[in-house]
Amino acid sequence: MNHKKTLISASLILLIIFGISLGVILLVNQQTDKVENEKNSQTSNSDRTTHSTPKEPAAKTQKELLHSMIESMSLEEKVGQLFLARVPVEGQIESIQTNHLGGYLLFGRDVEMETPETLKEKIAAYQAASKVPLFIASDEEGGTVSRLSLGANLVPKPFQSPQEIYRESGLAGIRKDVQQKAAIFHEYGIQGGLFPDADVATDPEAFIYERTLGLDAQKTSEYIKETVTELKQQKIASTLKHFPGYGNNRDSHVEIVYDSRSIEELRSNDFLPFQAGIAAGADSVLVSHTIVTSIDEAMPASISKPVHDLLRNELGFQGVIMTDDMDMAGLANFISQEEAGLAALQAGNDMILSSSFQEQIPFVVQAIKQGTYTEEAVDQSVYRVLKMKMDLGVIDQK
Numbered sequence: 001m002n003h004k005k006t007l008i009s010a011s012l013i014l015l016i017i018f019g020i021s022l023g024v025i026l027l028v029n030q031q032t033d034k035v036e037n038e039k040n041s042q043t044s045n046s047d048r049t050t051h052s053t054p055k056e057p058a059a060k061t062q063k064e065l066l067h068s069m070i071e072s073m074s075l076e077e078k079v080g081q082l083f084l085a086r087v088p089v090e091g092q093i094e095s096i097q098t099n100h101l102g103g104y105l106l107f108g109r110d111v112e113m114e115t116p117e118t119l120k121e122k123i124a125a126y127q128a129a130s131k132v133p134l135f136i137a138s139d140e141e142g143g144t145v146s147r148l149s150l151g152a153n154l155v156p157k158p159f160q161s162p163q164e165i166y167r168e169s170g171l172a173g174i175r176k177d178v179q180q181k182a183a184i185f186h187e188y189g190i191q192g193g194l195f196p197d198a199d200v201a202t203d204p205e206a207f208i209y210e211r212t213l214g215l216d217a218q219k220t221s222e223y224i225k226e227t228v229t230e231l232k233q234q235k236i237a238s239t240l241k242h243f244p245g246y247g248n249n250r251d252s253h254v255e256i257v258y259d260s261r262s263i264e265e266l267r268s269n270d271f272l273p274f275q276a277g278i279a280a281g282a283d284s285v286l287v288s289h290t291i292v293t294s295i296d297e298a299m300p301a302s303i304s305k306p307v308h309d310l311l312r313n314e315l316g317f318q319g320v321i322m323t324d325d326m327d328m329a330g331l332a333n334f335i336s337q338e339e340a341g342l343a344a345l346q347a348g349n350d351m352i353l354s355s356s357f358q359e360q361i362p363f364v365v366q367a368i369k370q371g372t373y374t375e376e377a378v379d380q381s382v383y384r385v386l387k388m389k390m391d392l393g394v395i396d397q398k
Contacts (some may be wrong), residue, residue: 012329062397066386069132075102077131078375078382079364081346084137084322086355093129099361102385103135106190106351111138111151116188119154123189125135133394135385137237140181140193141211148184155184162196162223163214171226178227183235187267192237196227198273199246206248219271228280235392240277242288242324244301244310245270252289252330256300263294275315283388284320285311287349289330299347300331303340304372306347320384322351326360342367350381 012069080100087110088095138147143161148154165227166175200217201209231238250257291301296304310319323344341360344352367373389395
């Protein structure tokens with residue numbers, strides 16, 4: 001009997017222990033499941049958050065934007081960007097659209113009959129007609145070269161020459177003059193004044209003298225640095241001219257001009273203001289039509305590859321190189337207008353100042369299709385032109 005009681009008692013104890021163990025196991029499993037459910041819930045919420053707010057794609061760099069623009073352009077559109085055209089007498093809007101022009105250069109006939117209101121309207125109409133925003137420029141050195149000064153009430157008073165300003169108020173006056181010009185340019189929608197004149201001319205009888213500072217290379221370099229710096233601050237394009245430097249030479253507007261100075265003299269004197277302007281961040285350099293025999297005895301500078309190689313490689317300029325006006329006798333008496341545009345690009349120019357763009361653009365396009373000139377070279381020039389426009393705010397970087 002006692003033996004039976006002992007067995008029963010032992011069985012009950014085992015059942016109690018088993019029950020307790022089973023309860024513990026179930027409790028642990030419940031807690032584990034709860035923790036797992038909480039984890040899964042957090043992960044699910046995290047996933048929902050990630051999917052509901054996807055990351056914004058990284059903004060394109062300026063370089064990427066420019067390359068994307070170029071890739072979307074036709075060959076004709078790209079070639080057109082390389083022409084800063086003189087505004088034709090007729091068909092101004094049609095010329096922009098048909099030739100895909102890079103910009104318009106205003107001359108006296110384009111402004112002399114305009115009021116401030118009509119000039120703004122005219123320039124705005126040019127921009128509205130263009131697929132790619134235009135670079136609008138006007139020769140505004142001051143003194144003898146100022147297109148806006150020819151118009152009625154387009155400027156409060158005629159722009160003074162650099163010499164006059166410098167004599168009256170030094171570099172502070174130069175800075176103030178740039179600021180005043182920039183305000184007027186912005187009002188009209190003009191992005192470039194095709195200045196400062198970086199030529200070193202000390203002979204009052206020299207053709208270019210009145211348009212320069214009229215002082216030595218050191219003073220001219222200071223003037224150039226100050227002007228380029230202020231133009232950059234004001235978001236107006238600076239154009240150093242007339243590379244490799246006119247010096248005291250004759251006028252290439254009316255004849256073919258030879259410059260026999262040595263390369264050593266040019267390096268120690270005439271190149272210095274250009275170097276100062278390049279170091280200050282000049283947007284563009286304009287190349288003259290003079291034949292500088294110590295660099296290239298056969299070709300005018302504007303269509304000379306050695307001249308452009310020197311500007312790129314020795315002086316380190318990476319911005320827009322442009323020709324002087326292609327109609328000037330120094331070039332027009334040397335080569336046909338039809339051929340001149342292609343010759344200028346082959347030499348290393350990025351922009352061509354031209355009245356004959358309607359002949360020159362098809363000639364360039366044909367040369368590319370025939371393999372005489374490469375589309376890769378065109379793309380490099382288009383990149384520089386579009387970059388200048390974007391840097392000036394003409395093309396929106398967004």
